Amino acid sequence: MSNRKGFFESRNPVMKENAYMQASQENALTGGATMTVQGAINKSFILGLIMLATAAVAFTMPSSLLLWGGAIGGLVVVLIMSFRPALSPTLAPIYAGLEGLFVGAVSAIYASMFDGIIFQAVSLTFGVFFTMLFIFKSRIIKVDNKLRVGVMMATGAVALVYVVAIVMSMFGVTMPYLHQAGPIGIGISLVIIAIAAMNLLLDFDNFEKGEMYRAPKYMEWFSAMGLLVTLVWLYLEILRLLSILSRD
Numbered sequence: 709m710s711n712r713k714g715f716f717e718s719r720n721p722v723m724k725e726n727a728y729m730q731a732s733q734e735n736a737l738t739g740g741a742t743m744t745v746q747g748a749i750n751k752s753f754i755l756g757l758i759m760l761a762t763a764a765v766a767f768t769m770p771s772s773l774l775l776w777g778g779a780i781g782g783l784v785v786v787l788i789m790s791f792r793p794a795l796s797p798t799l800a801p802i803y804a805g806l807e808g809l810f811v812g813a814v815s816a817i818y819a820s821m822f823d824g825i826i827f828q829a830v831s832l833t834f835g836v837f838f839t840m841l842f843i844f845k846s847r848i849i850k851v852d853n854k855l856r857v858g859v860m861m862a863t864g865a866v867a868l869v870y871v872v873a874i875v876m877s878m879f880g881v882t883m884p885y886l887h888q889a890g891p892i893g894i895g896i897s898l899v900i901i902a903i904a905a906m907n908l909l910l911d912f913d914n915f916e917k918g919e920m921y922r923a924p925k926y927m928e929w930f931s932a933m934g935l936l937v938t939l940v941w942l943y944l945e946i947l948r949l950l951s952i953l954s955r956d
Contacts, residue, residue, distance in 0.1 A: 741925040743918040751800070751932035758801055759808035759936065766812025767819075778810030789933060796929035803933055807940055818947055822954045829947040836901075836942060840908040851913040859906045866900055887948050889955050897949040904942040911935040 766774045785803040789796050819826050843849050873883040885892045911934055918927050 742922040743925055743927045743931070745915045745919050747925070747928040748915045748918065748931045751928045752935050755800055755804040755929075755932050755936050758804040759811065759940075762805045762808030763812035763815065764808075766809045767816045770813045770816035772813075774809045775813035778806045778808070778813065782806040782810060786933070786937065789930060793930045794924075794926055796926050796933060800929040800933040804936060807936065811940060811943065814944065815947070818951060822951055825947065825950050825954065828950055829943060832946045832950075833939065833943045836905050836946075837908060837939065840905050841912060844909050844912040849909060851909050855906075856910060859903065859910060862903045863907060866903055887952065889952050894949070894952060897945065897952060901942065901945045901949060904938060904945055907938045908935075908942070911938050 762778075766778070782803050785799050785806060789799050789803070815826050815829075818829075844851070849855070869883070869886065873886055876883055885896055887893060887897060911931070914931050914934065918931055
C-alpha cells in the first residue's frame with residue numbers, strides 16, 4: 709500500500725496524483741476496462757500523427773492566427789483535461805491538433821531564418837527521447853518520489869522564469885541571458901533541456917504505474933497527452949538552443 713501511495717504523490721502538474729487516484733478508485737467500483745502500457749503507447753502514436761498532420765499544414769501556411777490559436781487553444785484544452793481526465797479520449801486529439809498548429813508555425817519561423825535547423829531539432833528530440841527511454845527501461849535512473857519531487861521543482865522553477873520573462877517583455881525589458889548567445893545563455897538552455905528530458909522519465913513511469921494500479925482505459929489518452937506535452941517542450945527548447953548556436 710505504501711508503494712501505491714508513493715506513486716500517487718507525484719508532483720507532475722499534468723499527470724496529477726489525484727487524477728490517477730480518483731480514476732483508479734472509481735474504476736475499481738465500476739469494474740471498467742483498465743489502462744495498459746501498450747494502449748498508452750498506441751494512443752501516443754495516434755496523437756503524434758495528428759500533431760504532425762496539423763504541423764505540416766501550419767508549416768506550409770504559417771500565420772500568427774495558427775500560432776496563437778494553437779498555443780492558447782492547446783493550453784486551455786490541457787487545463788480542462790487536468791481537471792477532467794475522463795474527457796481525455798475526446799480532448800487529447802483536439803490538443804494534439806492545436807499543438808501541431810503551434811509547433812508548425814513556430815518551426816516555419818525558425819526555418820526561414822536558419823537552414824536545416826528543423827531537421828536537426830527533430831533528430832535531436834528523437835535522440836533524447838530514445839536515450840531517456842533506454843535509461844528508464846534499463847533502470848540506470850530509478851524513478852522514485854525523490855526524483856519526481858526534484859524534477860517537478862526544477863520544472864516549476866523554469867515555468868516561473870518564463871512567466872517573469874513574459875511579464876518583463878510586456879514592459880520592453882528582456883530577461884538577461886535567457887536564450888541569448890554566449891556561454892551563460894547556452895548553459896541555461898542546456899539546463900532547461902536536461903530538465904525537459906528528465907520529465908520524460910516521469911512520463912514513462914506513469915505509463916507503467918497506470919497499468920500496475922489498473923487506472924481506467926481513458927487514462928491512456930491522458931498519459932499520452934502528458935508525454936506529448938513534454939516532447940513539444942523538449943523540441944522547442946532544442947530549437948532555441950540550435951538557433952543560438954547558429955548565430956554564434
